[in-house]
Amino acid sequence: MQIRLASKIMQIKKFLIIGSIAAVITAAICFLYFSNPVEIFLQQIAGENLRQKTFLASPYNNIENYQDVFLKLPKIIENPNIKAGVISHHFLAKELIANFYNKISNKNIDTIFLISPDHYNNFFASGVTAYTSDLYWDTPFGVLESDEKIVNSLAGQGTVEKNNSLMGLEHGIYVEVPFIKKFFPNAKIVPLVLNTSANFNNFSDLGAKLKNLAGKKSILIVSSDFSHDIPAKEAGIKDKDSIQILKNLTLDNAKNINSDCPKCFAVLYGFLQNANNYNFNLINNKNSFDYEGDSEDSVTSYVSGFFEERKYVQILFTGDLMFDRGIRYYAQKNESNEFIFEKIYPLLINNDLVVSNLEGPITNEKSISSGTAPGSANNYFFTFDSSLAKTLYRENIKIVSLGNNHILNFAWQGLESTKEYLDGAGVGYFGAPEEQRNVIKEMGGVRIGFISYNEFYGDNEEEQNAVLEEIKDIKQKSDLVIVFSHWGPEYRLTSTDTIKDLAHKFIDGGADLIIGSHPHVIVPMEEYKGKRIYYSLGNFVFDQYFDENVRNGMGIVVKVNLETKQLNFEEIKFYLQSGGQTIEK
Template identity: 35%
Template sequence: MNKKVIVFTVIILVAILISIGIFLHTKKSPSENSTTHNLEEFSIASGVVPHHLVARGIIENFFQYISSKRKPQNIILLGPDHFNATNLAGKSFISVDSDTKEFHSLAVNNYLLQKLNNHDLAFDSSTVNFDHGITALLPYIKKYFPESGILPIIISSTASKEDVGKLIKTINIYAGSQTIIIASVDFSHYLPPKAADFHDVKSIATLLNFKENDFENLEVDSWQALYGARFFAKLQGEEFPYIVGQGKSSDLLRFDDSIIDAEGITSYFCVVFEKTNNQKTIEKGETILLVGDIMLDRGVESLIKKNSVIYPFQKISQFLRGIDIVFGNLEGPIVKEPQNFSFDSLKFNFSHQAADGLSWANFNLLSLANNHTLDRGENGLKETKQFLKEKNIDFVGNPLKCTEDYSFKKDDIILLAFNKTFSFGCSDEEIINTINLIKSSNPKNFLIVSVHWGEEYQEKNSISQRELAHKIIEAGADTIVGHHSHIVQNIEIYKSKPIFYSLGNFVFDQYFSKETQEGLAVGIEVYNNRIRYCLFPFKSHQSQPSLMDQKETNQFLKELALKSSPELLDKIKDGIIDIERSK
């Protein structure tokens, strides 16, 4: 063979081998900016996206992100039942008619639809077509995934976790590996912006950490859809979250205060769950809401009898949802046979139905460390605990004792409660000893100390309160919250720890002054490296608390700031106190 031919042939072979090597190397090591990815390496199991078109930028980014990673064969779209159609159908789920081939020019996965036939599913294309939780997202699916098969499913607000779990398990079996479940969900509704932000902390942490038992108490328009998408990610083993976006309607539309007061806002959170960890730092927190005195006798009892057991909480119930711990001071015992104390009596007792109302309002922790818990003696205290247990409401503290036996602990949070209104009750020394003991054995836990103390109707704390408060902080408490004065008192910062001397009344029948019909709810967001305190003033009319509007809130917080620690002036006015967490 001619040498030139041989050399040329060798050159061609080498060039081919080099090209193959470059190709294989490129396949194994795609550049960071490349939008072409290996499907197995970058697989996405599910995602959560809003359906309000106010958030169209977030929606667009969501579908762009999925498109850059993967072209799914099947898209299961889970949405809330905005018009209660499932109730009319008597089913937990509604999808398109069983013989539907296309829906909005997208192919329907009839095979999977038939497999779901035994899952309490109704077939009604017109109902699905009418619900914007589904239809708002279809143009984006057509734009980015026109060849994918879809299956839209509307979920009843009464569907159980077990119902949704069975549905998702069946989808997991029959849908195939190239399937994405998308939950079409908007988050907090009809609340002021700061309240929505506070609620979203729990919703996001529950979703990202897959806290299975917490989904049902989330402040979202379909916790069932969230649970379904997240459960599918777990079954697929693709649980790393990538947050695509977050926002509020008030920011996107630039609402003024009058619109917020009238309608509240809607918040949005958008995330995908994938196999690869592409987002290293995601801050997740726990939430606590603290309110003051809850008294359900006398005038409040009369209003409950005229209306219903949930009457006191009807105007603020949504605000009390979607929080890890909702705490209040229960100002009296719950007993089987309440005595009919006179209206001018300073003794209280509540019907056993009071526990139903408190449970409906999402209270899950109540202090028994006050001067009215023993108004029906030790037996009344025993009955109170029993009724609360039956409603899965925890309790903390004792009206006379102050040992660690009466503490409450959940995850990284500990709460102690003490009664200082009796001269023969807990001494300051006993309280400090208990705090020292708790803190020494739980040095990294966040410790809240609740104290029933002080003088009634006084706007500021007494000298003895301040002295005890400082000792409590020095012993290891991270936050002090007080009650008993029936009006909101000042906030002090001591050694970088806040002292809320009194939160005032939450539910009471003291209609004789403006101050006794105002209160402060303190929302606490607990993170690894910081603590955020959110201040939510409310007003009460006929024993029904409701959040103040923005103008009232601004005035209330301004007055509170002026009587509190000077270094907190601007923070209290803004309604947010941020403090770095001690290491």
């Protein structure tokens, strides 16, 4: 009995001792804000440098807001070459936002510069281009610390000031914060809200300052939404124009980006320092209707993508592109040429350029093939609407071959009209009959010569000899020579011996790659002396649906290593849907 009583007394004493210690610690914490000696006392107890810290938090701080989208995300291999990104700040688009951060995630990043517009027209002191904060953020995935060293350095230079109270109200910042902590668990943040009334050039200077303060393990993220309060189709076209600017970013054209913060992209430009050294890769382009489904008459649009260090030049080659007859009908029915490319746009845009065979002239003439019976004379006389040239540029088809059997369907004036429209849209071309057969394009320091061979114009032997001479000449001026050939019988699934012999002559003469068109079907590739010959890529955009062979086309992605100039290839399968659209198979 006495033993049990003694044991009970000992338990009570232990409880009182533990309770007393807990009470002391609790009291110390409660007085943390009021007594510096208490902070020292806590340091002595815990052996840590604990200090007072105020936290900001996103309104979207419930982990249940994220679980549904995170479960759908694929595993991604970290890309150490990503240096900047662009993403929406509408939580409505949380799937798009999550996919973006998953795509660029990197556990080795230690600093993230997050750039947002000022949505509330706050007051900025004279000469101040942005406000920032050194407060930490409480998120469902842990505490996101500020990079106080960089924040204080910026605030000490006069053009950036701290404003902790306003920072917590800016949705361009607080929407991103939980995602940043989730996908960059070891990073600290430098949030910047821009004074959008300040001089444009000041923001490029700010970007350069950030770059100088940043270590090698840093990323800049622009938090920006694009088109606002306009119909979805109009937003789509404006977004494509903005995406083209991102692919060719300069300080001047950044002003033309149709978003809520063009000046954010001036900061991005200054941060990259030389935008030509980076590729912009589009992840997605959506709008609020895609998530709400309310109305397509007034939407906000979203662009997500990232900039990575350029290691190669990437070109996509496609086959025959025809925009008359049925394709014209479907484009008009859906109120835009862009409808035809709608399902393959991300594939097209994520190349440095796309090269296609333009199977006819661009004019303001009325179509004479639309509505005609297959096989009738006028059924094969093509003209494409004058709006097509700008569509080609938006879709990243920036070089076209004019060396084919339909380019003179509307005679020489049709050819001249085509060149005028292409020039006006910024689309390059080569192979026009009786004119320059080649074009040389420099990308990433690599000079690539494109040469046209057209079996269907003039004397065939003279044309072949002229191409061989052209190959020798362009070889001296370029790193690579690519011959784009319009040749061979239609609908034949194998190449003729005559065509094979000619292709071998082109390779022997110095060509590095041959791309063929005209048969309207895919003809198997041949490798000759280590060089590839794609005899025909088939149709790319065409209203031929009578056979599966003409409905299947091929695209060839060619990656040119910037250092070695070696070529890597990827083959893509296209399929022509009966409603006019081309899709990836």
